[in-house]
Structures are given as C-alpha cells and as structure tokens.
Amino acid sequence: MDCESPKELQVVRPALTVTKRDHAYQYNPRKKRGLCERAGERARESCRCERGRAWEAVTARLPILSWLPRYDARAAFMGDAISGVTVAIMHIPQGMAYALLGGLPPVVGLYMAFFPLLMYVVMGTSPHISIGTSAVVSILMGQAVGDLSSSTEESPQGNQNESLLRDVVNGTSLTYTPVQVATTLSFAVGFWQIVFGLLHLGDLFRKFLSDMLISGFTTGVAFHVLTSQVKSLFGIAVPRYNGPFNMIKTYMDVISKLLSANVAVMIISCITIVILVINNELIKPRVKKVTNLPIPIELMAVVAGTAASYFGELNKNYGVRVVGDIPTGLPSPSLPPFELLPRLVVTGFIVGLLGFTTTFSMATLLAKKNGYSVDATQELYAQGMSNVFGSFFSNGPVAVSMSRSLIQEGVGGVTLITPLITCVFILLILLFVGPLFETLPNCVLSSIIAVALKGMFVQFRELVALWPVSKLDALIWISSFLACVVVNIDYGLFVGIGVSIMVLLYRSQSPSLRRLGRVPGTDLYLDCDRYEATEEVTGVRVVSVSGPFRKLG
Numbered sequence: 001m002d003c004e005s006p007k008e009l010q011v012v013r014p015a016l017t018v019t020k021r022d023h024a025y026q027y028n029p030r031k032k033r034g035l036c037e038r039a040g041e042r043a044r045e046s047c048r049c050e051r052g053r054a055w056e057a058v059t060a061r062l063p064i065l066s067w068l069p070r071y072d073a074r075a076a077f078m079g080d081a082i083s084g085v086t087v088a089i090m091h092i093p094q095g096m097a098y099a100l101l102g103g104l105p106p107v108v109g110l111y112m113a114f115f116p117l118l119m120y121v122v123m124g125t126s127p128h129i130s131i132g133t134s135a136v137v138s139i140l141m142g143q144a145v146g147d148l149s150s151s152t153e154e155s156p157q158g159n160q161n162e163s164l165l166r167d168v169v170n171g172t173s174l175t176y177t178p179v180q181v182a183t184t185l186s187f188a189v190g191f192w193q194i195v196f197g198l199l200h201l202g203d204l205f206r207k208f209l210s211d212m213l214i215s216g217f218t219t220g221v222a223f224h225v226l227t228s229q230v231k232s233l234f235g236i237a238v239p240r241y242n243g244p245f246n247m248i249k250t251y252m253d254v255i256s257k258l259l260s261a262n263v264a265v266m267i268i269s270c271i272t273i274v275i276l277v278i279n280n281e282l283i284k285p286r287v288k289k290v291t292n293l294p295i296p297i298e299l300m301a302v303v304a305g306t307a308a309s310y311f312g313e314l315n316k317n318y319g320v321r322v323v324g325d326i327p328t329g330l331p332s333p334s335l336p337p338f339e340l341l342p343r344l345v346v347t348g349f350i351v352g353l354l355g356f357t358t359t360f361s362m363a364t365l366l367a368k369k370n371g372y373s374v375d376a377t378q379e380l381y382a383q384g385m386s387n388v389f390g391s392f393f394s395n396g397p398v399a400v401s402m403s404r405s406l407i408q409e410g411v412g413g414v415t416l417i418t419p420l421i422t423c424v425f426i427l428l429i430l431l432f433v434g435p436l437f438e439t440l441p442n443c444v445l446s447s448i449i450a451v452a453l454k455g456m457f458v459q460f461r462e463l464v465a466l467w468p469v470s471k472l473d474a475l476i477w478i479s480s481f482l483a484c485v486v487v488n489i490d491y492g493l494f495v496g497i498g499v500s501i502m503v504l505l506y507r508s509q510s511p512s513l514r515r516l517g518r519v520p521g522t523d524l525y526l527d528c529d530r531y532e533a534t535e536e537v538t539g540v541r542v543v544s545v546s547g548p549f550r551k552l553g
Contacts (some may be wrong), residue, residue, distance in 0.1 A: 061381065063379035064122045067415065076414040083413030086293060086423025088113075090404050090428060093298035094452075095211075096323070096437070098133035098446040101228060102396055103145035103178050107434060107444070109133050113369030114330075116386035116427045117419045118396045123382035125374045126363035126414045130422075131311055131386060135452065137399045139216025139357055140227045140489060144185050144347045145178045146240045146311045148340065176337060181344075182396035183336035188348025189397040193356055193380050202360065208532055209357045212466065213496040215459045220492050222456035223247065225449065230254050232446035233269045235262025235320070244252045244487045265443045266319035268308075272301055272447035280451065298448050305444035306437050312439060326434040330427075331394040348489055355382055355399035362400045366409050378477025402455065406537045463509035472503045516542040 059066040095109025113132040120131050196202065227247050231238040236257045241249045287295060314320035355380070355458025363374045387397050408418060457548040469472045479499040516525040517534030525542060526534050536542070 011318040015288055031388050045122055051220075060375075060378065062122060063125055063378065064416070071415060071417065074363045077417065079412030079413060079414050080417040081421055082293075082454045083408050083411040084292075084418045085425055086296075086411050087404050087413075087418070088422040088425035088429075089296045089299050090130075090294075090407060091422065091495060092429060093131055093302045093445070094401065094404070095133045095450055096302070096440070097448045097452075098135060098138040099396070100181065100232075100323075100442065100445050101135070101225065102133075102138040102141040103149070104141075104182055104396060105179070106437070106440075107430075108179060108321050108396065110426055110430055110434070111393060112390065112425050114181050114430065115393045115395055117423050118384040119389040121420050121423075123378070124416060125378050125382065126367065127418065128366040128370065128405060128413060129359060129363050129400045129408040130408050131398050132384075132401060132404070133396075134358070134401055135447070135449070135456070136221050136358065137351055137397050138230065139184055139221055140347065140351050140354070141185055141396045142484065143489060144344060144496055145181045148181045148343060148520040149176050174501075176383050179394050180337050180339060183391045183394060184338070185344050185348060185351065186387045186395050186397045187336050187338075187342045187391035188341055190384045190391065192349050192352035193384030193387065196356065197377050197380030197384060198239070198308040200377050201491070202356070202380050205353060205357060208369065209238060209353070209497075210473075210476065210500060211461075212473045212476045213480050213500055214357060214361070215281075215462050216457055216480035217457045217484055217492050217496055218358075220481045221489060222453045223485050224489060225456075226453055227251065229446040229449050232321070232442045233265070233395060233450065234258065235265030235443065244491070246488065247485060262319055264314060264320055265441070266304065268314075268320065268441055269443045269447050271334050272305065272444050273451055275301065276451040280454070286341055292412070294407055294411075301448065302437065302440060303305070303443055306440040309439040309441050315439070323440045323442065323445075326438050328431060328434050330430060333392045334394075336391050346490070350493055351397050352384075352387075354493065355397060356380060357506065359383060359400035362402060362405050364406065370409070371548070383550040403452070456508050472506070476500050476503060514544045518542075 091113040092110070095113045096106035097109070099106050099109030099112070109132075116131055124131075196205065224247060227250055230250075231254065234254070236254065238250060238253045238257065276297060279295060283295065284297075309315065309320065309322055315322045360374070360376055360379050363379060367374045383399075387395075390396075390398060463474060463477050467475060472483045476496060476499050480491075480492050480496025483495035487495075513537070517528040517531070517536045518525055519531075519534055525544075527544075528534050528536060
C-alpha cells in the first residue's frame with residue numbers, strides 16, 4: 001500500500017473576507033424573533049394541555065404528590081418515626097431558647113417547629129433537613145424586634161407578649177407586640193424567597209455567596225448571639241442598643257454592672273454550662289460509637305432547671321427570671337400588621353437570602369451523602385411558603401438547624417414523613433405539656449444557646465487554614481466578620497458581598513500565571529513554585545493562566 005506524501009496531506013485554508021466567506025459557503029442567518037414573539041411562544045408551550053406535562057408541572061411544585069403514593073411504610077416508617085421523635089425532643093429546648101434569643105415568648109419557638117414544617121412536608125425536596133428555629137435567623141429577628149418594639153426585660157416574668165411600641169402612622173397611634181413584628185418579618189422573608197424562586201436565583205445566590213463569606217458572617221453573628229445572652233447568664237439588666245457599634249455599647253454596660261450580678265443566676269448558669277460541655281466533649285463521642293441516638297441533654301437540663309425553680313421558688317426567693325406564662329393549644333390565625341412591611345423590607349431580604357443559602361447548603365450536603373438531588377428553585381418556593389404560612393400563626397422566620405439536620409439524617413430518617421411525625425409530637429406538647437415549663441429559668445436557656453455556639457466559633461479554624469492558601473479569600477472572611485462584629489450584622493453581609501465583588505473583578509483583570517512542571521513517571525503537571533517534586537520539560541515552558549486573556553496594545 002502506497003503512503004501519501006506529506007504534501008498530499010496538507011490542507012490549504014483560503015484567505016477570505018467576511019463577505020466572500022458568506023457568499024462562498026452560503027451563509028443563511030435565521031430570522032431573529034422579537035421579544036413579543038418569543039414570549040408568546042413560551043406562553044403557548046406552557047399552556048399546552050398535555051396530560052403528562054400538566055401532571056409534571058403540578059408534582060414539580062407539590063413534590064408530596066410524587067413521593068407519598070410510593071411510600072414504603074414497611075421499609076421506611078421505623079426509621080422515620082425514631083428520627084421524628086428524636087428531632088422533636090431537640091426542638092423543645094432549642095425552640096424555646098432561640099425564641100427567647102429573638103425577643104419572643106418561648107412558646108413561639110414551639111409554634112415555629114409545627115406550622116412551617118407542615119408546609120415544607122408538602123413542598124420540600126430534602127427529607128433530611130430540619131426546618132425551624134435557627135440561631136442566625138433568631139438573632140437577626142431579635143434585632144428587628146428590638147428596633148420596632150420596646151422590651152419589658154425589667155418585668156419579673158419577662159413576658160414579651162406585653163411589650164408594646166407606640167408609633168404614629170398617618171396621625172394614628174398604633175401598638176406592636178414583638179410577636180406582630182416577628183410575624184411581619186416572616187411574611188417579608190417568605191415574600192422575598194418566593195420572588196427569588198420566580199426569578200430562578202437559587203443557584204446564582206448559592207454560587208455568589210461563597211463559603212468564606214458565609215463562614216465569616218456567621219462567626220460574627222455568633223458574637224452578637226453570645227452578647228445578647230450575657231445579661232441572662234449574669235442576671236443583670238442591660239438596655240438593648242440598636243444601630244452601629246451596639247455590641248461595644250452593650251459590653252460597656254455589662255462591665256459596669258458586673259458587681260450587681262445575681263449570684264443565684266450565675267451559679268445556675270455555671271452548672272448548666274459545665275454539664276453541657278462535659279456531655280458534648282466527653283460523653284457524646286463515646287455514646288456515638290455505640291448508637292446514633294443522642295442523649296437529650298438539653299431537654300434534661302430544661303426539665304431539671306424547671307423542677308429546681310419550681311420546688312425552690314427561685315423566682316420568688318432569689319429573683320431568678322423565669323419563662324412565665326406558656327399558653328396551651330394552638331394560636332388563632334391572624335394577619336400580620338402589613339403597615340410594618342416597609343420597615344422590614346431590607347431585613348427581610350437579608351434574612352431570606354441568608355436563610356436560603358444556609359438551608360440549601362445543608363440540603364445539598366446531605367443530598368450528596370445519600371445519593372439524591374435537591375432543586376434550588378423548589379426549595380425557595382418551599383421555604384418561602386413555609387414562612388408566609390407561619391406568619392399567619394404567630395411565627396417568626398424559620399431556617400435550617402445544622403445540629404437537628406445531622407441528627408435527623410444520622411438516626412435514620414428516610415422521607416419527609418419524619419418532619420410530619422415531629423409535628424405530631426410537638427402538637428402533643430403544645431396541647432398538654434407546655435405549662436409545665438413556666439418556671440424554667442431564662443439562664444438555663446441562655447446557657448444552652450451559649451454552649452451551642454461552639455460550632456460557629458470553631459470556624460476560626462477555616463480562616464487559619466485559608467490564609468496560607470489564598471489571602472484574597474481570607475480577606476472576604478475577615479471583612480465580613482469585622483464589619484459584622486464592630487459595626488452591625490447587616491453591614492457585615494453587605495461589606496462581605498462588596499469585598500467579594502471587588503475580589504472577583506481583581507481576579508478577572510489580573511489573571512495569575514504559573515509555571516507548570518511534570519511529576520516524573522506521571523502525566524500530572526503541577527506548580528513548580530509549590531511542588532518541589534516537579535521537573536520542567538526541557539526546551540518547553542508550560543504555563544497555566546487562571547483568568548481570561550486580554551488583548552494587549
């Protein structure tokens with residue numbers, strides 16, 4: 001067989017102008033459709049009455065219609081039941097503590113573990129995340145409640161339902177309770193999340209709000225959470241400060257009043273914190289090797305604190321502030337005061353954005369672990385409708401809890417029947433058991449919150465690991481953290497976003513150039529300046545450009 005000569009293998013590429021190229025190769029551009037034409041075609045496609053297509057659209061927005069008919073009770077119910085009851089037990093102390101953190105009556109935390117979950121069961125896509133009270137959302141809600149309602153922290157029972165704010169709107173004197181402010185905020189959060197879903201911004205937000213920004217911001221929020229609980233841990237009265245530099249003002253007051261701290265409250269706080277720390281650091285790791293069922297140490301602390309306060313009459317004899325009145329039954333549906341919405345638009349945007357990002361991050365993590373996927377847009381709809389629905393039943397905004405979600409998945413929860421069982425258990429507590437916790441000391445709930453913050457404070461390790469790898473990413477972490485701690489929470493998020501945009505622009509305009517060398521015996525090429533085992537190819541310079549090319553000159 002004869003081999004073709006090199007000349008015969010050569011391909012000649014003619015030099016053509018754009019006009020000659022279009023004429024030679026029969027260029028035929030398709031007609032561009034106008035905006036109205038494209039919108040009309042999209043509307044016609046959406047309105048096609050195909051039976052299968054219509055059912056797909058319904059189940060996409062109501063996922064319960066697709067998974068519930070296929071539910072295998074024999075295989076999944078036992079795991080769902082154990083997981084649901086376990087998470088419900090965690091909801092009791094956490095719900096009461098985080099409601100108090102948000103400036104609301106503790107019973108509202110139990111409402112937030114019931115009503116939003118019912119809506120999420122119908123519309124949610126993740127069977128493993130636990131929706132309800134959240135530390136980050138609660139502190140943001142607490143700031144809004146503090147801004148728009150006065151506090152009655154000096155009252156012996158601390159019943160936040162009696163807190164009122166006088167405002168003048170169109171010459172009419174109005175009063176707002178903390179619950180009314182919280183329900184309006186919940187409606188605003190839900191509204192924003194539904195708007196985000198309609199605009200399909202879920203994946204965009206998840207990519208734009210980087211892990212460094214979220215880590216730095218939530219670590220800064222942890223300091224605000226701890227600061228808000230100091231007065232309850234020491235039994236001192238400190239006024240609530242709003243606006244920039246409020247944390248600095250708060251600690252100045254705390255230091256000036258330490259000598260007047262309540263000794264009984266300090267003893268109860270120390271005992272509770274020591275017991276919780278010993279359990280978390282010593283007992284829990286050993287128990288985890290034996291069983292996935294956790295020790296309900298927070299619930300045990302709540303029960304013990306309630307009993308000690310009741311029999312010792314701590315409120316009467318030692319001035320220990322207690323939870324106070326806890327009504328039985330469910331709240332009647334009512335409309336939130338919508339005239340407050342203009343004041344809560346920005347806060348609702350921040351809470352909605354942060355709540356979705358943390359919730360979807362946790363849902364994605366557990367989805368990868370268990371081999372399924374979650375829909376970002378549908379999660380926005382589910383969380384938005386959960387918040388809107390809860391706003392009509394005395395609820396504040398809700399989000400994911402990392403600790404409860406890990407327990408829900410680790411104990412054996414398989415489907416969204418798990419939160420449904422949690423709702424049944426919480427309903428029994430609301431109907432029959434709630435008043436038993438009326439003598440619970442507030443300092444016990446504050447101690448539970450303080451110990452739970454450890455997981456957020458250890459995020460400093462991420463900064464230590466990030467600094468030698470990328471100074472710019474570390475700058476995002478530090479800027480969002482410092483702005484959140486020194487100035488205020490909302491400033492922290494916006495500063496973090498601003499620095500992230502500047503870092504992105506800088507990287508796009510200044511791409512990094514790295515020399516690559518080959519690892520002997522492999523086809524792997526790594527950075528010569530960082531990996532000493534690499535060897536540059538003789539006579540060839542291999543480079544990696546991390547960024548777009550720009551035209552020079």
